[in-house]
Amino acid sequence: MKPIVKVHNVAKRYRIGSAETASDLRETIYKAFRAPFRRYKKNLNGDGDAATTLWALKDISFEVQPGEIFGIIGRNGAGKSTLLKILSRVTQPTTGHIELFGRMGSLLEVGTGFHPELTGRENVFLNGAVLGMARAEIRRKFDEIIAFAEIERFLDTPVKHYSSGMYMRLAFAVAAFLEPEILVVDEVLAVGDVEFQQKCLGKMGDLRRHGRTVLIVSHNMASIVNLCQRALLLERGKIIADGVPADVIQKYLSQAKSVLGQIVWPDLETAPGNDDVRLRSVSILQEGIVGPTADVGISKEVLVEIVYENLKAGAPLYSGIWLKTGSGTFVLSSGNAPSMSLAVDPWYAQPHPRGTFRSVCRIPGNFLNEGSYSITAIVGKSPQNTQILEESIVSFQVHDTGEMRKEYLGSWAGPVVRPRLAWNTRHIES
Numbered sequence: 001m002k003p004i005v006k007v008h009n010v011a012k013r014y015r016i017g018s019a020e021t022a023s024d025l026r027e028t029i030y031k032a033f034r035a036p037f038r039r040y041k042k043n044l045n046g047d048g049d050a051a052t053t054l055w056a057l058k059d060i061s062f063e064v065q066p067g068e069i070f071g072i073i074g075r076n077g078a079g080k081s082t083l084l085k086i087l088s089r090v091t092q093p094t095t096g097h098i099e100l101f102g103r104m105g106s107l108l109e110v111g112t113g114f115h116p117e118l119t120g121r122e123n124v125f126l127n128g129a130v131l132g133m134a135r136a137e138i139r140r141k142f143d144e145i146i147a148f149a150e151i152e153r154f155l156d157t158p159v160k161h162y163s164s165g166m167y168m169r170l171a172f173a174v175a176a177f178l179e180p181e182i183l184v185v186d187e188v189l190a191v192g193d194v195e196f197q198q199k200c201l202g203k204m205g206d207l208r209r210h211g212r213t214v215l216i217v218s219h220n221m222a223s224i225v226n227l228c229q230r231a232l233l234l235e236r237g238k239i240i241a242d243g244v245p246a247d248v249i250q251k252y253l254s255q256a257k258s259v260l261g262q263i264v265w266p267d268l269e270t271a272p273g274n275d276d277v278r279l280r281s282v283s284i285l286q287e288g289i290v291g292p293t294a295d296v297g298i299s300k301e302v303l304v305e306i307v308y309e310n311l312k313a314g315a316p317l318y319s320g321i322w323l324k325t326g327s328g329t330f331v332l333s334s335g336n337a338p339s340m341s342l343a344v345d346p347w348y349a350q351p352h353p354r355g356t357f358r359s360v361c362r363i364p365g366n367f368l369n370e371g372s373y374s375i376t377a378i379v380g381k382s383p384q385n386t387q388i389l390e391e392s393i394v395s396f397q398v399h400d401t402g403e404m405r406k407e408y409l410g411s412w413a414g415p416v417v418r419p420r421l422a423w424n425t426r427h428i429e430s
Helices: 025-045 080-087 120-130 135-149 164-177 194-209 221-227 245-255
Strands: 005-015 053-064 069-073 095-100 104-107 182-186 213-217 230-235 238-243 262-264 277-286 295-297 302-310 318-325 330-335 355-363 371-382 385-399
Touching: 005 080, 053 080, 053 095, 053 238, 069 080, 069 221, 069 245, 080 095, 080 104, 080 182, 080 213, 104 164, 120 135, 120 164, 135 164, 164 182, 164 194, 182 194, 194 213, 194 221, 221 245, 230 245, 238 245, 245 295, 262 385, 277 295, 277 371, 277 385, 302 318, 302 371, 302 385, 318 355, 318 385
Parallel strands: 069 213, 069 230, 104 182, 182 213, 295 385
Antiparallel strands: 005 053, 005 095, 230 238, 262 277, 277 302, 302 355, 318 330, 318 371, 371 385
């Protein structure tokens, strides 16, 4: 089968910093005359000043088949949005080229093609024209677009009064009902409320069933697993993995490390604590990932490691954590005391000699919902006698990798915890 999208050795370079200003007309003409020769000299010598050059993409090559939903993932700054802009021909690559064998529609940012002073009705025609729709085609699809976007009440209101969610719903509706052979969408799953997100997923599924091709960038790993046939992982502008979404996501989680996954105090004098005890480090760990990480999979156990230095021999010490969501909701409190711990900690209530100690709390897999969380580290002589309490000292992100979605593909938004619980059904009466 002939690919519908071909990307050949694409690279994109940006210059960092502001352009030089000219003081008069003569200097302006002089600098314009010199520019080609300066560029030629830099090309002979390499890339020029590396400190002012950023390669957002380097040597990107791949193909997408007709009817394929193709996911693109990676951390912020990996080059995902730059790649979509090149595919949408919003910007040109520095080197390489792309081939598209079909009409393309794209939704790259809020309100693309909208004029703030025009009404929703007027912007449907304006945005449709920007995306390549004929006026007669827009009229035929107008009622479907408005019904899908759910903005009937505000149809004749200037869009400058719309919320960002209303903007995006209308923009997505126009782009989707254009029904191009190729649809490029950046973070569609951040659109509107949960119900509307499901409509977007359903619409993209319809496009796929009708043989349309969709390229989608998303940080929502579950949607990539459930929606896409293939996924591409970018890191620092390069392709790290290309293949089955579940495998690519595991590669992403195994490599995606953030400084937020660990904090270390190499100097005891400045570390949190007192003359009795001081913190050495607090880390987030997970099986299959070497070293600390801020990105963990939903189905695997999360380890919270607290390393502390006991400076005075004799007193017993207690370890604990608070777990909160990224918005501050208190999820749980735990410690190594027998009434709080599933396992017996041999050092609880025992006199500690001088030296370094490591306490680990295990949060089971399939427990936390996807989202961001923070850890507060606690060390004390007892649960009532706290010596150290470092509020929200490390944070991490739980990613839904699809393991808990084999039967239910809908939204899990809302609950903080999402545990697998024991269920049993019996037939008790005919």
